[in-house]
Amino acid sequence: MAKTQDYGVGRGNGEPIDNAFRRTDPFGLHQEPTYAGATSFLRCKYTRDLTGVDVAVTGVPLDTATTNRPGTRFGPRAIRQESTHIAWNRPYNWDFQPLDEIAVVDYGDCYFDHGHLENAPAAIEAHITEILDAGAAALTLGGDHFLTYPVIQAHAKKHGPVALVQFDAHTDTWQDPDKTRIDHGTMFYHAVQEGVIDPAVSAQVGIRTVNDDTLGITVVNANWVHEHGPKAAADRVREVVGDRPVYLTFDIDGLDPAYAPGTGTPVIGGLTPYQAMTALRNLAGINLVGMDVVEVSPPYDQAGVTALAGATLAYELLALYAYGRRKA
Numbered sequence: 001m002a003k004t005q006d007y008g009v010g011r012g013n014g015e016p017i018d019n020a021f022r023r024t025d026p027f028g029l030h031q032e033p034t035y036a037g038a039t040s041f042l043r044c045k046y047t048r049d050l051t052g053v054d055v056a057v058t059g060v061p062l063d064t065a066t067t068n069r070p071g072t073r074f075g076p077r078a079i080r081q082e083s084t085h086i087a088w089n090r091p092y093n094w095d096f097q098p099l100d101e102i103a104v105v106d107y108g109d110c111y112f113d114h115g116h117l118e119n120a121p122a123a124i125e126a127h128i129t130e131i132l133d134a135g136a137a138a139l140t141l142g143g144d145h146f147l148t149y150p151v152i153q154a155h156a157k158k159h160g161p162v163a164l165v166q167f168d169a170h171t172d173t174w175q176d177p178d179k180t181r182i183d184h185g186t187m188f189y190h191a192v193q194e195g196v197i198d199p200a201v202s203a204q205v206g207i208r209t210v211n212d213d214t215l216g217i218t219v220v221n222a223n224w225v226h227e228h229g230p231k232a233a234a235d236r237v238r239e240v241v242g243d244r245p246v247y248l249t250f251d252i253d254g255l256d257p258a259y260a261p262g263t264g265t266p267v268i269g270g271l272t273p274y275q276a277m278t279a280l281r282n283l284a285g286i287n288l289v290g291m292d293v294v295e296v297s298p299p300y301d302q303a304g305v306t307a308l309a310g311a312t313l314a315y316e317l318l319a320l321y322a323y324g325r326r327k328a
């Protein structure tokens with residue numbers, strides 16, 4: 001395993017450019033010009049070979065379950081592009097480089113037929129199952145939040161009912177009177193009913209929309225985070241999840257739209273990037289088994305800031321995951 005030391009363009013452990021297909025070492029930073037080269041998440045290698053891989057990053061470009069503005073089908077590609085800006089340095093809030101310690105590849109995107117949309121959930125679940133069956137963890141880039149439901153179904157097959165940690169403006173546990181409709185605001189109702197999420201050990205952070213029935217999930221709403229701070233919020237989450245297998249989903253609208261305007265259902269009064277990153281850093285030690293960043297909608301973005309936030313938070317999630325593997 002090569003240790004990351006250099007910070008110059010065209011230096012590091014790999015080739016000066018196009019490491020998305022030229023690199024051979026799955027560890028370490030591979031610096032290349034941020035404005036050039038084949039784009040992958042953090043310049044990781046595109047491959048479907050998961051031999052020895054710890055985390056497979058994969059896109060799910062689905063945006064047909066949105067209640068308002070679509071566009072998140074372009075999210076995975078935009079997050080990959082913005083990740084080139086941060087692929088030269090380790091996450092600032094962590095005292096180690098996760099890419100030195102875990103092997104990460106870009107697994108490409110999940111395919112589903114938009115002409116047979118009814119088959120998309122099964123296609124997503126099968127795609128994630130492929131990754132988990134190969135012994136890797138999945139870091140999924142969305143796509144609208146509905147996709148997290150089949151992703152969690154795949155995780156529950158391996159880990160049992162998961163503890164959900166959700167950063168979001170919305171609970172996504174709403175239900176209609178007939179309790180059959182499903183979209184990106186109701187899927188966690190169904191996931192709890194199905195038993196793939198255990199609400200008693202689950203927590204939602206950053207909530208600022210009304211839902212009188214949260215199904216027993218602990219809600220650490222945005223106001224609480226603003227009043228008590230992100231470290232205290234993380235403490236509450238850690239208390240709730242204990243040592244249960246955690247699936248962490250980060251809806252980019254958990255951030256305030258001032259920082260993440262490029263999303264389908266923005267709600268003001270949200271978290272700052274500092275609060276989000278500090279909360280994630282202070283979740284170190286949870287038993288993280290899977291994660292995603294969803295709802296980045298490039299058509300509504302400005303100067304790529306939302307995709308940059310998504311890429312940065314995904315990098316933070318890699319650090320959180322690598323920290324957990326250290327203890328294991």
Ligand SMILES: [Mn+2]
Nearest residue numbers: 169170251253
């Ligand atoms: Mn949301």
